[in-house]
Amino acid sequence: MPSTPAAPSGPPPGRWNVHRLPRAEGKTFLVTGGNAGIGYFVAEQLAGTGATVVLGCRDAAKAGAAIAAIGSRVPGAAVRYVPLxxxxxSSLKASVEALGLDRLDAVVHNAGVALDHPPRRETRDGHELMFATNHLGHFALTHHLAPLLAAAPGSRVVTTGSFAAKSERLDLDDLQSRHDYRPKRAYARSKLAQMLFALELDRRLRAVGSTTRSVLVHPGGALDSLTPSRPPVHVRTPGARLGHLPLRLVVQGKDAAAWPAVRGVLDPDVRGGRMLAPRAFGLRGVPRTEPLWSHLADTATAARLWSASRDLTGTDPGPGRFAAAP
Structure with missing residues (x-):
């Protein structure tokens, strides 16, 4: 009697089920900022596939709390932490070396800083804090990760943008917001820089036939009050949930906001240079491929941003790095 074929481990081609993710045993994923917010739920959902998940974050205690929370939800989860x-x-090369890996299947560029009020803040290198963390840091991190990603066929660089960037444009003469600093605008422009980087990276990788894919995602609208509790990482009170329940018609919790990035990592049908976003007006719902916003297709601005980022960081995550042996 012929044997019965095994049931598929994931959704049929062309379809995606956020509640039935494909298995990913033997793969390793790095999530920057995986200890809190959307990044925590990206890490939790990826851990549920059997993959090894590394949380890249600054605070060891917060990373430990996130690892414990994931372990309580995902028995046997393989999750660890690397300082980032x-x-x-200047610290990123050491962080990548601390991974102790010879290959990396995906990195999710999720970590970010959002400041609401002046004054303008700078890193010790003299860069505006949000632009430095959200964009320049991920640009440089990709440079150091490139050989590990190149060693994993079909690897992914998944970059998390923001709906806030939809109405913004870069000022290439004032990337550091030195002349007219407005915190919300500076944040939106830093996320726009990330998004342009993701698309320019894809163009450069495809030009040399690299198997690494650069995928752009944005999470839509996400509120803490609609996010399920994950103590001690996040605790939602019943009052907060009920008070904001009508907003669920428009936005979502951070668990659902993680879905585009998770699909960007796992879906074999996802192509580089595309943007995954929530289905309902880009704000809530299951992730789907969304047409690029018109200003994201500005290749001249993206190329100039790349050159400026290379000069500011002293790194270049171009295709030559992805061709290097680990």
Whole structure:
């Protein structure tokens, strides 16, 4: 009697089920800022696939709390921590060496800083804090990770943008917001820089036939009050949940906001240079491929941003790095 074929481990081609993720045993994923917020839920969901997940973050105690929370939800989860300070590019090479890996299947560029009020703050290198952390740090980190990603066929660089960037444009003559600092605008522009980087990286990788894919995602609208509790990482009170329940028609919790990045890592049908976003107006719902916003297709601005980022960081995560042997 012929044997019965094994049931598929993931959704049929062309379909994606956020509640039935494909298995990923033997793979390793790095999530920057994986100890809190959306990054925590990206890490938790990836851990549920059987993959090894590394949380890249600054605070060891917060990382430990996140690892414990994931372990309580995902029995046998393989999760660990590596110190990572994106505002200090000189430390990133050591952080990558501390991974102790000879290959990396995906990195999720998720960590970010959002300041609401002046004054303008700088890193010790003299860079505006949000631009330095959200964009320059991930740009430099990709440079150091490139050989590990190149060693894993079909690896992914998944970059998390923001809906806030949709109405912004870069000022290439004032990337550091030195002349007219407005915190919310500076944050939105830092996320726009990330998004342009993701698309420019894809163009450069495809030009040399690299198997690494650069995938852009944005999480839509996410509120703590709609996010399920994960003590001690996040605790939601019943009052907060009920008070904001009507907003669920428009936005979502951070668990659902993690879905685009998780799909960007795991879905074999996802192509580089595309943007995954929530289905309902880009704000909530299951992730789907969304047309690029018109200003994201500005290749001249993206190329100039790349050159400026290379000069500011002293790194270049171009295709030559991805061709290097680990």
């Amino acid at each position: 300070d994106l505002a200090d590019p």
